[in-house]
Amino acid sequence: MRILLDSFTKTFGDVTVIKDMNLDIKSGEMLALLGPSGCGKSTTLFAICGIHGMDGGRLLFGDKDVTSLPSQKRNVGVVFQNYALYPHMNVWENIAFPLKIQKRSKAVIEKEVQAMAELVQIEELLDRKPVQLSGGQQQRVALARALVRKPDILLLDEPLANLDAKLRLEMRSEIRRIQQQTGITAVLVTHDQVEAMSMCDRIAIMNGGKIVQLSAPEEMYRNPSSDFVAGFLGNPPIAFLEGVIKDSHCHLHGGETRVALNGHAQKVSDGQKIKLGIRPEFFRPEFDLKVKGKISFIEAHGRENLYDVVLDNGDILRSIQNHDAQYQLGQEVTWGICQDNILAFDGEGERL
Amino acid sequence: MKKPSHLLGLGFMLPALIVVVLFFLLPVFMTAGIAFTNMSTDTGITGGAYELTPNTIHNLRTQGVDNNLLAQLETDVYRIDEPGLAALATDMGDKLAKELGDTHGGVTFQSRRELERAIKKLKNKPRSTRKLKKAAAFFKRSILNQRFETESEFVSATRNLGLDLAPEHQEVLSKASYTGWTWTTENFSLMTKLPSTLRIAGNTVIYVFFTLTFNVSFGLFLAITTFYLPGKAAATFRTIWFLPRILPPVIYVLMWKWLTWDTGFISTFFGQFGVPAKNWMLDTNFHAWVVIILINGFVGASMGMILFSSAIRAIPAPMLYASEVDGATRWQQVRYIILPQLRWPILFITSYQTLSLLTSFEYIFLATDGGPGKATEVWALSAFHQALANYGGNLQYGYGAALALVLVIIGIIASVGYLRVFNFKELVARPRIEQ
Numbered sequence: 001m002r003i004l005l006d007s008f009t010k011t012f013g014d015v016t017v018i019k020d021m022n023l024d025i026k027s028g029e030m031l032a033l034l035g036p037s038g039c040g041k042s043t044t045l046f047a048i049c050g051i052h053g054m055d056g057g058r059l060l061f062g063d064k065d066v067t068s069l070p071s072q073k074r075n076v077g078v079v080f081q082n083y084a085l086y087p088h089m090n091v092w093e094n095i096a097f098p099l100k101i102q103k104r105s106k107a108v109i110e111k112e113v114q115a116m117a118e119l120v121q122i123e124e125l126l127d128r129k130p131v132q133l134s135g136g137q138q139q140r141v142a143l144a145r146a147l148v149r150k151p152d153i154l155l156l157d158e159p160l161a162n163l164d165a166k167l168r169l170e171m172r173s174e175i176r177r178i179q180q181q182t183g184i185t186a187v188l189v190t191h192d193q194v195e196a197m198s199m200c201d202r203i204a205i206m207n208g209g210k211i212v213q214l215s216a217p218e219e220m221y222r223n224p225s226s227d228f229v230a231g232f233l234g235n236p237p238i239a240f241l242e243g244v245i246k247d248s249h250c251h252l253h254g255g256e257t258r259v260a261l262n263g264h265a266q267k268v269s270d271g272q273k274i275k276l277g278i279r280p281e282f283f284r285p286e287f288d289l290k291v292k293g294k295i296s297f298i299e300a301h302g303r304e305n306l307y308d309v310v311l312d313n314g315d316i317l318r319s320i321q322n323h324d325a326q327y328q329l330g331q332e333v334t335w336g337i338c339q340d341n342i343l344a345f346d347g348e349g350e351r352l
Numbered sequence: 353m354k355k356p357s358h359l360l361g362l363g364f365m366l367p368a369l370i371v372v373v374l375f376f377l378l379p380v381f382m383t384a385g386i387a388f389t390n391m392s393t394d395t396g397i398t399g400g401a402y403e404l405t406p407n408t409i410h411n412l413r414t415q416g417v418d419n420n421l422l423a424q425l426e427t428d429v430y431r432i433d434e435p436g437l438a439a440l441a442t443d444m445g446d447k448l449a450k451e452l453g454d455t456h457g458g459v460t461f462q463s464r465r466e467l468e469r470a471i472k473k474l475k476n477k478p479r480s481t482r483k484l485k486k487a488a489a490f491f492k493r494s495i496l497n498q499r500f501e502t503e504s505e506f507v508s509a510t511r512n513l514g515l516d517l518a519p520e521h522q523e524v525l526s527k528a529s530y531t532g533w534t535w536t537t538e539n540f541s542l543m544t545k546l547p548s549t550l551r552i553a554g555n556t557v558i559y560v561f562f563t564l565t566f567n568v569s570f571g572l573f574l575a576i577t578t579f580y581l582p583g584k585a586a587a588t589f590r591t592i593w594f595l596p597r598i599l600p601p602v603i604y605v606l607m608w609k610w611l612t613w614d615t616g617f618i619s620t621f622f623g624q625f626g627v628p629a630k631n632w633m634l635d636t637n638f639h640a641w642v643v644i645i646l647i648n649g650f651v652g653a654s655m656g657m658i659l660f661s662s663a664i665r666a667i668p669a670p671m672l673y674a675s676e677v678d679g680a681t682r683w684q685q686v687r688y689i690i691l692p693q694l695r696w697p698i699l700f701i702t703s704y705q706t707l708s709l710l711t712s713f714e715y716i717f718l719a720t721d722g723g724p725g726k727a728t729e730v731w732a733l734s735a736f737h738q739a740l741a742n743y744g745g746n747l748q749y750g751y752g753a754a755l756a757l758v759l760v761i762i763g764i765i766a767s768v769g770y771l772r773v774f775n776f777k778e779l780v781a782r783p784r785i786e787q
C-alpha cells in the first residue's frame with residue numbers, strides 16, 4: 001500500500017522537529033529512513049503508525065486519509081527498537097496478541113500464529129518467555145507479531161541495532177526475504193548506511209528533520225546531492241579536499257596540485273571555494289592524477305587494507321587496496337586519483 | 353581472610369537483628385507467654401497471696417463444690433483451742449480458762465449462741481452478758497477475707513477451723529483462693545466456648561475482605577486513571593488522594609465524625625430535604641460498616657495508588673505503543689498489558705494490607721469503638737478491649753493476649769500461604785541476561 005506524507009510537520013512544545021516533509025512511498029517498496037541520531041527518523045515513523053499525532057500536513061495510506069485515525073485503526077505492524085515484547089506472555093501469546101484483540105476464533109489464531117512462526121523460523125520457541133530468548137530470537141518474535149494480522153504497512157525502528165555483527169548480517173537478509181515474500185510496504189529506520197543500502201529499494205536520507213535526498217542505494221552512492229549524503233554513505237567514508245577555482249581548475253589549499261574540473265567547469269567561476277569528494281576506492285597507485293603524501297595510518301580489514309595518506313597541505317585522503325600491497329606506516333607514496341569519479345561540491349556543500 | 357568478612361556481614365546485620373528481636377520476637381514471645389496465664393487486674397502481674405473471699409466461695413459454688421463445706425467456710429465457727437484459752441486466761445482469769453479447756457477443749461461450736469450456752473453452764477462463768485460475749489469472741493475462728501502469704505499458712509488456717517477437709521477439696525480450695533496469676537490453657541477453651549468469639553471473627557472477615565477489596569481496586573483505579581491524565585492534573589489528583597494517609601489518624605477520623613454527626617455535613621445537607629438529622633455513622637450496623645470500610649479504604653488506597661502508579665510508569669513506553677498499534681483499545685491495554693504487569697505490586701499490597709488490617713484497629717477504635725453494640729468489634733479491637741480497655745475495669749491481660757496470639761499465628765500462616773500461592777521465588781527470580 002502506498003504511503004504519502006504531505007507537508008508533515010511535527011513539534012514538541014516549542015521545538016519544531018520536522019517541518020513540511022514530503023515523502024511518497026510506493027506500494028510494496030521497502031524504504032530506508034537513514035540519518036544521524038536525533039534527525040527525526042523515529043518521529044516520522046511514529047507519525048506514520050499514529051503513536052504521535054501530526055501537527056500539520058496529511059498522511060495517506062493508498063487513497064485514504066488517515067491523518068486523524070487512531071493507531072489502533074491504521075493496520076500497521078511495527079517492530080520497535082527494543083522489540084517491546086510483552087514480558088508476561090510467552091512467544092505464542094505475544095504473536096497471537098493482535099489477533100486476540102480482534103477477537104478472532106481460536107482455530108484462526110492457532111493457524112495464523114503457526115504460519116507466522118514458520119515464516120520467521122521460531123516454531124520451537126513458542127512456549128518460551130521473552131526473557132528466555134536471545135536478541136535475534138526476540139527480533140523474530142517482534143517481526144512475527146507485527147506481521148500476524150497482515151498489516152498494510154510494516155514499520156521497523158532500528159530493528160538490528162541490538163544484534164551482534166553476524167546476527168545482524170543474517171537478519172538483514174531474513175527481513176528482506178520476509179518483506180519480499182509478503183509484498184508488504186515497509187519503512188526501515190536506521191542510522192547504519194550498510195543496512196539501508198543492502199536491504200532497501202530506496203533510501204531517504206534525513207538531516208535535521210528534512211529529507212535531503214531520496215534515491216535508490218546505488219544511485220545515491222554514485223550520485224549524492226550534497227557532501228552530507230556523500231559523507232554519510234560509504235564505508236570507509238569518503239575523504240574531502242578543499243580548494244579554490246582558478247582557470248577552470250581546482251587548486252588545492254597550500255599545495256601545487258591542480259585538478260581538472262571536467263564536466264563542472266561551466267558551473268563555477270574563478271575564485272570560488274569548492275570541495276572535492278574522493279572515495280577510497282578511487283585513490284590508488286594505478287590512477288592518473290598523482291598526488292604525493294605520507295601514510296599516516298593503516299587499518300587491516302582482512303581482504304583489504306585501508307590507508308590514510310596525509311598530503312603536504314595537511315589534508316587526508318583514504319585509499320582502500322588489496323591486502324597484499326605491502327606499504328609501511330610513514331612511507332612516502334605518490335598515488336593517483338581517478339578523475340572521472342571525483343565528486344565536486346560548492347561552498348554550501350551542494351553538488352556541482 | 354574468611355572470618356573477618358563474615359564478622360563484617362554480621363556487623364551490618366546487627367541493627368536489623370536487634371530491631372527484629374526487640375520489636376517482633378520479644379513482643380510475640382511475651383504475648384505467647386501471657387496468653388497461657390490468667391493474668392488480669394485482679395491477679396496482678398507479679399505473684400500473689402492466699403485469700404478466701406465471698407467471691408471465691410461463690411465461684412466454687414458454681415463449680416459444684418460441696419455446699420455444706422462452703423457454708424461452713426462462709427460462717428464463723430468457734431473452736432476451743434490453746435491460743436483462745438490463753439487469751440481468755442489473761443483477760444478473765446485462769447479459772448474460767450482452765451475449766452473451759454477441761455470441759456470443752458478441742459470442741460468446735462457452729463455458732464456463738466451454742467458456745468455462750470456452754471460457757472453459761474460453767475462454774476466460773478462470767479458475770480455479765482457483756483463479759484460472756486467477750487469471752488466467746490476469743491474463740492471465733494474464720495479464714496474469710498484473711499491474707500496468707502504462703503499456701504502452708506493457708507492450709508494450716510483451714511485445718512484450725514476444724515473442718516473435715518479431704519485432700520482434694522483442700523487443693524481446690526487453695527487454688528481458688530490464690531490471688532496471683534497461674535499458668536492455664538483456659539483462655540483458649542473459653543475462646544472456643546464464647547459466642548462473642550464467632551462474632552468478632554466474622555466481623556474481622558468482613559472488615560478485612562471489604563476494606564482490602566476497596567483498597568486494591570480503588571488504588572488501581574486511581575493509578576490507572578492518573579496514568580492517562582496529563583502530568584500536572586495527575587500529580588494534583590495523587591496529592592489529594594494521598595491526604596488521608598499523611599493526616600494524623602485522630603484528625604482524619606474526626607473529619608469523618610464531623611461528616612456523619614447528627615449536626616454534621618450529611619445531616620445538614622439532607623436536612624434541606626426534610627430528612628431528620630441523625631448520626632449517620634452509628635445509626636445502623638450497615639452504616640457503621642460502610643464508614644469503617646471507607647475510612648480504612650481511603651488510607652490504604654492511597655498507598656496502593658502510589659505503588660501501582662510507579663509500577664505502571666516503570667512499564668517501558670514502547671510496550672504500550674506496541675499494544676496500541678497491535679490494535680488494543682485503552683481498556684484492552686489496561687486489561688492485557690498493564691494489569692498483568694502489576695501482578696507483583698498487587699500481590700504485595702494484598703498481602704501487606706491483609707496482615708496490617710488483621711492487626712489494625714486504631715481507626716475503628718477512634719470512629720465507632722466497635723459500636724453500635726458490638727457490630728464493628730473486630731478481633732484486634734476485642735483483644736485491645738479485653739487486655740487494656742475493659743468496660744468492667746477488670747483488664748483481662750491473659751485473655752487479651754490469647755486473642756492476640758491467635759492473630760499472630762494467623763498472620764504467620766497467611767504470610768507463608770501468600771508466598772506459596774504466588775510462587776514468590778519465581779517472581780523475584782532474575783531474568784536471564786540478554787546476550
Ligand SMILES: Nc1ncnc2c1ncn2[C@@H]1O[C@H](COP(=O)(O)OP(=O)(O)OP(=O)(O)O)[C@@H](O)[C@H]1O
Nearest residue numbers: 012013017035036037038039040041042043044191
Ligand atoms: N517526546 C519528545 N519530546 C520532545 N522532544 C522530542 C520527543 N521525541 C523526540 N524529540 C526530539 O525530536 C528530535 C527527533 O527525535 P527522533 O526520536 O525522531 O530521532 P531519531 O532520528 O529517531 O534518532 P535516533 O537515531 O537517536 O533514534 C530529537 O531532537 C529529539 O530530541
Ligand SMILES: [Mg+2]
Nearest residue numbers: 041042043157
Ligand atoms: Mg529513533
